[in-house]
Amino acid sequence: MASPKKKLQGLVAATITPMTENGEINLSVIGQYVDYLVKEQGVKNIFVNGTTGEGLSLSISERRRVAEEWVTKGRNKLDQVVIHVGALSLKESQELAQHAAEIGADGIAVIAPFFLKPWNKDVLINFLKEVAAAAPALPFYYYHIPALTGVKIRAEELLDGIQEKIPTFQGLKFSDTDLLDFGQCVDQNRQQQFAFLFGVDEQLLSALVMGATGAVGSTYNYLGKKTNQMLEAFERKDFSLALNYQFCIQRFINFVVKLGFGVSQTKAIMSLVSGIPMGPPRLPLQKASREFTDHAEAKLKSLDFLSFTGLKDRNLETCS
Numbered sequence: 001m002a003s004p005k006k007k008l009q010g011l012v013a014a015t016i017t018p019m020t021e022n023g024e025i026n027l028s029v030i031g032q033y034v035d036y037l038v039k040e041q042g043v044k045n046i047f048v049n050g051t052t053g054e055g056l057s058l059s060i061s062e063r064r065r066v067a068e069e070w071v072t073k074g075r076n077k078l079d080q081v082v083i084h085v086g087a088l089s090l091k092e093s094q095e096l097a098q099h100a101a102e103i104g105a106d107g108i109a110v111i112a113p114f115f116l117k118p119w120n121k122d123v124l125i126n127f128l129k130e131v132a133a134a135a136p137a138l139p140f141y142y143y144h145i146p147a148l149t150g151v152k153i154r155a156e157e158l159l160d161g162i163q164e165k166i167p168t169f170q171g172l173k174f175s176d177t178d179l180l181d182f183g184q185c186v187d188q189n190r191q192q193q194f195a196f197l198f199g200v201d202e203q204l205l206s207a208l209v210m211g212a213t214g215a216v217g218s219t220y221n222y223l224g225k226k227t228n229q230m231l232e233a234f235e236r237k238d239f240s241l242a243l244n245y246q247f248c249i250q251r252f253i254n255f256v257v258k259l260g261f262g263v264s265q266t267k268a269i270m271s272l273v274s275g276i277p278m279g280p281p282r283l284p285l286q287k288a289s290r291e292f293t294d295h296a297e298a299k300l301k302s303l304d305f306l307s308f309t310g311l312k313d314r315n316l317e318t319c320s
């Protein structure tokens with residue numbers, strides 16, 4: 001069985017794939033991006049080529065190059081680099097899994113194939129098993145995101161006896177709001193050392209109560225520091241402070257969700273907050289509007305999520 005250096009826990013940034021203005025992947029800023037996550041956000045784990053990384057909109061060759069660059073630039077700086085290798089084609093998924101192993105990634109994750117879909121748990125497990133077998137020394141995570149894949153097989157059902165079928169299975173990335181399903185995944189697998197990684201950033205505190213061991217999300221790219229403060233407060237059992245942080249983060253996410261929030265907007269916010277150009281998204285996504293970015297910037301300032309001295313002590317909402 002694969003055994004990771006240590007269990008994947010804490011915050012994991014779902015990385016953006018930087019692109020040039022003409023839509024090509026822009027590997028040149030990834031080194032800077034790694035330093036920003038580690039030094040400015042206190043985030044040392046990453047999830048590459050997932051939803052936020054537009055993994056399914058990249059070619060296989062681009063996915064390989066992006067993965068390689070993150071592993072190379074993250075060496076001796078990041079704790080763990082997990083590569084999402086899910087694809088509609090089993091062969092492509094296996095190729096990416098093997099490649100992740102070759103370049104020295106710390107784990108692989110796979111979503112359910114979402115065009116011709118697995119129609120029950122056993123079929124889905126068979127698909128995942130074949131991918132995992134292509135990288136037999138790498139920890140394997142199932143990426144549950146039913147709203148995007150349309151595959152509604154409950155994670156709890158999938159986890160039942162999974163390690164007998166997939167010996168490298170190490171955990172679940174749960175990007176759904178069904179806390180009954182999530183809680184049962186934790187409750188029914190207490191004897192295992194699985195990682196339970198929650199993927200709905202605005203509800204992370206509820207998932208921590210339910211037993212989440214970590215979180216993978218887009219907002220940890222630029223709200224990692226704030227979210228880490230929430231994790232620390234939770235760890236100290238200062239639940240009232242933890243709730244204040246969660247509400248504060250919710251105020252921002254709620255605000256942008258009402259304006260229309262997705263991968264394009266994440267790219268715009270991250271460019272603004274980090275100063276690293278993330279570029280436009282790839283079609284079919286559309287670049288975030290100037291209006292969106294201006295509103296998001298004003299909200300970030302009012303919540304003190306951006307350090308602009310001019311606004312200090314006035315018009316700030318309190319977050320702790």
Ligand SMILES: CC(=O)N[C@@H]([C@@H](O)[C@H](O)[C@H](O)CO)[C@@H](O)CC(=O)C(=O)O
Nearest residue numbers: 014050051052175199200201216217218
């Ligand atoms: C649907 C979606 O993109 N969900 C995000 C969340 O981080 C999400 O952006 C956040 O909770 C705000 O709603 C992550 O779960 C996605 C993710 O981890 C990934 O990029 O693979």
